[in-house]
Amino acid sequence: MSDNAVTLARHKGGTLTELLTQEHATHANHNGGQIAFGGDGHLYWGIGDGGSAGDPFNAGQRLDTLLGKILRLDVSCARYCVPADNPFVGVTGARPEIWATGLRNPWRFSFDPADGSLWIADVGQGSLEEVDHLRADQGGADLGWSCREGTEVFDATRCRTGASYVDPVFTYRTSVEGCAVIGGVVYRGSRFADIASGVYLASDYCTNPAFAIRANPDGTHTSARIGELPIQPTSFGTDADGEIYLVNDLPGQLHKVSFRSTAPRASCTVTYRLLSQWGNGFHAEVVLANTGTSPVTGWSLAWTFADGQRVTNGWNAAITQQGAAVTAANASWNAAIAPGATVTFGFLGSKTATNTAPTAFTLNGGACR
Numbered sequence: 618m619s620d621n622a623v624t625l626a627r628h629k630g631g632t633l634t635e636l637l638t639q640e641h642a643t644h645a646n647h648n649g650g651q652i653a654f655g656g657d658g659h660l661y662w663g664i665g666d667g668g669s670a671g672d673p674f675n676a677g678q679r680l681d682t683l684l685g686k687i688l689r690l691d692v693s694c695a696r697y698c699v700p701a702d703n704p705f706v707g708v709t710g711a712r713p714e715i716w717a718t719g720l721r722n723p724w725r726f727s728f729d730p731a732d733g734s735l736w737i738a739d740v741g742q743g744s745l746e747e748v749d750h751l752r753a754d755q756g757g758a759d760l761g762w763s764c765r766e767g768t769e770v771f772d773a774t775r776c777r778t779g780a781s782y783v784d785p786v787f788t789y790r791t792s793v794e795g796c797a798v799i800g801g802v803v804y805r806g807s808r809f810a811d812i813a814s815g816v817y818l819a820s821d822y823c824t825n826p827a828f829a830i831r832a833n834p835d836g837t838h839t840s841a842r843i844g845e846l847p848i849q850p851t852s853f854g855t856d857a858d859g860e861i862y863l864v865n866d867l868p869g870q871l872h873k874v875s876f877r878s879t880a881p882r883a884s885c886t887v888t889y890r891l892l893s894q895w896g897n898g899f900h901a902e903v904v905l906a907n908t909g910t911s912p913v914t915g916w917s918l919a920w921t922f923a924d925g926q927r928v929t930n931g932w933n934a935a936i937t938q939q940g941a942a943v944t945a946a947n948a949s950w951n952a953a954i955a956p957g958a959t960v961t962f963g964f965l966g967s968k969t970a971t972n973t974a975p976t977a978f979t980l981n982g983g984a985c986r
């Protein structure tokens with residue numbers, strides 16, 4: 618293979634044939650490297666902007682270099698051909714292999730098999746990590762680098778007059794929420810289709826979150842952090858059934874990804890009333906209100922006493938205490954709390970000198986206000 622270059626090659630019958638080479642001699646980083654076939658049968662290849670920092674060659678916004686691009690190639694030819702409908706075919710000074718421009722280091726990209734759309738995770742410089750989503754017909758899209766990093770202007774001198782930049786559909790803060798976005802894949806499997814169909818799953822190399830992004834029918838996107846993945850993820854893939862796998866760097870493992878539903882956190886308020894107290898005892902009443910829009914069916918309310926108080930006898934709830942931690946579980950007759958409704962329970966307790974009322978409560982594991 619050529620030295621000081623990134624190279625696409627075909628390995629067949631024991632022979633390696635170089636198809637396309639881009640000089641990449643000056644800096645060691647930002648090599649891109651992802652290849653993937655699109656639904657159109659063409660091969661897409663991502664190359665970074667040439668490395669170092671700040672796009673020293675202005676590669677992202679130039680069309681005469683393959684640096685900072687995703688390319689689209691027909692590899693059914695002897696070496697490769699440029700598809701006739703590539704966006705820069707016939708444009709003077711532009712490389713016709715280019716499909717998308719304005720990229721920094723598209724380390725991972727993938728296609729949604731359902732609609733052929735292209736999901737790109739472009740690693741940010743120092744401010745924003747980003748995920749881009751292009752329809753199958755959005756060839757020629759300029760994703761902004763190094764005029765823009767994410768949704769912000771990075772270097773105004775790089776912004777071309779009249780250019781139309783495609784904004785990312787998801788960003789997060791570099792050095793705050795992570796260090797380098799790791800692009801994933803869209804879930805189109807059957808095992809978790811009821812909850813995860815159409816979800817694009819991505820992560821970050823340093824903080825390993827499970828980022829979920831869903832494209833809405835109106836063109837907007839909804840995103841959420843839905844969990845944690847194994848440390849130092851580097852790449853995602855799918856099997857023939859569309860189930861998702863990931864590999865990580867250290868210790869170097871292959872993981873199969875699963876999804877599960879969790880009950881939505883209840884919305885609630887708690888009113889704690891000290892009805893009376895005497896020497897070493899007190900009488901308290903707790904009113905728990907369901908302020909959400911869904912019924913609560915079965916509840917467990919928890920709090921912590923600050924002054925060594927002990928519950929001695931309760932009613933309308935099964936109250937247990939471990940050290941300072943108290944849990945009040947519903948009685949059989951008040952398990953359901955309709956939206957807007959309340960339940961009231963009470964107890965007698967013992968105390969020493971002070972009797973500070975608790976202010977923080979959790980219902981079924983979620984905080985009440």
Ligand SMILES: [Ca+2]
Pocket residue numbers: 719739747760761762765766767785
């Ligand atoms: Ca961008």
